[in-house]
Amino acid sequence: MSALPNTRATLNLISVSQAWQEIARRIPPPTTSTCTLTKALGRFIATDIPSDIDSPPFDKSLVDGFAILIDDLQSSQSLLINETVHAGQTPTQPVKTGTATKIMTGAPIPAGTEAVVMIEDCTVDLAANTVAIHNTTVGLGSHIMRQGKSLSCGDVVITAGSKIRPVEIGLLAEVGCAEVPVAKQPNVAIICTGDELVDVDQHPAAGQIRNSNEALLISLVTASSGNAIPLGIGRDNELELSDKIQQGLQHDVLLLSGGVSMGEKDLVPALLQQAHVTEVFHKVQLKPGKPLWFGQAEDTQPPTLVFGLPGNPISSLVCYMLFVAPMIRAYQQGTRAVDIQPDYSAELTAPYTLRGDRPTYHPARLDWNSGKGFVTPLPWSGSADQQSLAPANCLVFFKPPQREYDVGEQISVLPFPW
Ligand code: AMP
Ligand code: MG
DSSP: OOOOOOOOOSTTOBOHHHHHHHHHTTSOOOOEEEEEGGGOTTOBBOSOEEOSSOBSSSOEESSSEEEEOGGGGGOSSOEEEEEEEOTTOOOSSOOOTTEEEEEOTTOBOOTTOOEEEEGGGEEEETTTTEEEEOOOOOOTTTTEEOTTSSBOTTOEEEOTTOBOOHHHHHHHHHTTOSEEEEEOOOEEEEEEEOTTEEOTTSOOOTTOEEOHHHHHHHHHHHHTTOEEEEEEEEOSSHHHHHHHHHHHTTSSEEEEESOOSSSTTOOHHHHHHHTTEEEEEEOBSOBSOTTOEEEEESSSSSOOEEEEEOSSHHHHHHHIIIIIHHHHHHHHHOGGGOOOSOOEEEEEOSOEEOOSSSOEEEEEEEEEETTEEEEEEOOOOSTTOOGGGTTOOEEEEEOSSOOEEOTTOEEEEEEOOO
C-alpha cells in the first residue's frame, strides 16, 4: 500500500479545548488495583480510606516530664516518684495526691494524670526518689494528647481520587493501609519514528540525531504516574512501522513521536488508519504542536487511545503537557477532576511579540518575589532547541490575536508539574 501524506487544509483547525474534550470523552472510567504502600507514591487512591484506629490510640504525653495532679502544684512538698514510663511501655500505677510518674514523650499517661510538666521545670532528688516542680502555671490537660484527638476509628482519612504524596504515605501507614487500593495506571506504549534516529548510547553519523524523545517521553509518562512501555525506534517504512504499531495497540495508550506532518515519510496517520485506528482529529490550533494527531483503535476494548506527537522535542513536550498528562491523570482520577486550562497568572518581565493566529505556549521561567509571580519567556531557536529549556519551569501562554505583549501585563502560565 502507499501511504500518502496528509493533505488536509490547515484552516478550521480544532481548538485546544475542543481537542481536550474529544480526548476526555474517550477516556475509560478508572478501575481499581492495589499496590504496596512503598510503591504508592504518585498513584491515585481508588476508594475512600478509613482509619482502623483512633489516633493517638491512647492518651499520651507530648513531652518528657512528670505526670501530676494539678492541686499538687500548689504544695511546697516534693512529689514521690511512682515509676518511669517510656514510649512503648504502659503505666502500672495511677498518679495519686503527693506522687508523680516520670514519663517520656509518646508514652501512655497513667490513670488519674491531670497534666504533664516538662522535665525542664522539675528538679529530681535521686536519693529521695522525689521531684520538685517549679512551674505552677501548668493547666489541666497540659502536654497531654487525648486518644482520638487527631482522628477516630472509622474516619475517612483520604478520599478517592486523591494523589498520593509523601504526606499521604505517612497517613496511610499510620492507619495500617499496607496494601493500597489505587487506580490502575494506563500502560503507555512509546514508539519514536524516524530513519534519522540512533539510540542514545550511539554517536550520530552524518544526517543522524539521537532518539531523545524516547527518554523524554518515558520520563514524562513515569512522572505522570503512567506505566511507560518503550517499543524502540520505528523506522520510516511501512512494514516495520506497521508491526510496531500492532505491538503498541496491545496497550491502553500508544504514543508515537514524529511522522505526523506533511513530509513524504510521515507515514503515521495512514498506517494508523490501516491498523483500524480511527482519526478523531489531526492538527490543532496550537504553537508549537500543530501536527498533533489523535485517534482510537477500533479492535481493542476499551479502545487504545493513540497520540501522534510531533517529532520536535519541544512540540512533543507541549502536546504532552496539554493533552497526554491530563489524559493519564483523568484515566486514574476520572475526567471531571481534570482541567487543562492554565489557572496561574504572573507578571511578564520582557516584551513579547505574538506572531500568527495560534495560541502559543512558550518555554519560560517563573520566579517569585515578595509573593508575586514574574514570568520571563526564554530565548529559544525553535521546537528542536532543548538546551534553552534547561532553565524553564513553565510554559507561558499567549492568546491570539497577534500583538505586542508589554512588560507588566498579567499573563497565564502553565507550571511544569515535576
Ligand atoms: P518529523 O515530525 O518526523 O518530521 O520530525 C520533526 C523533527 O523532529 C525532525 O527534525 C526530526 O529529526 C525530529 N525528531 C523526530 N523524532 C525525534 C526523536 N525521537 N528525538 C529527537 N528528535 C526527533
Ligand atoms: Mg520523521
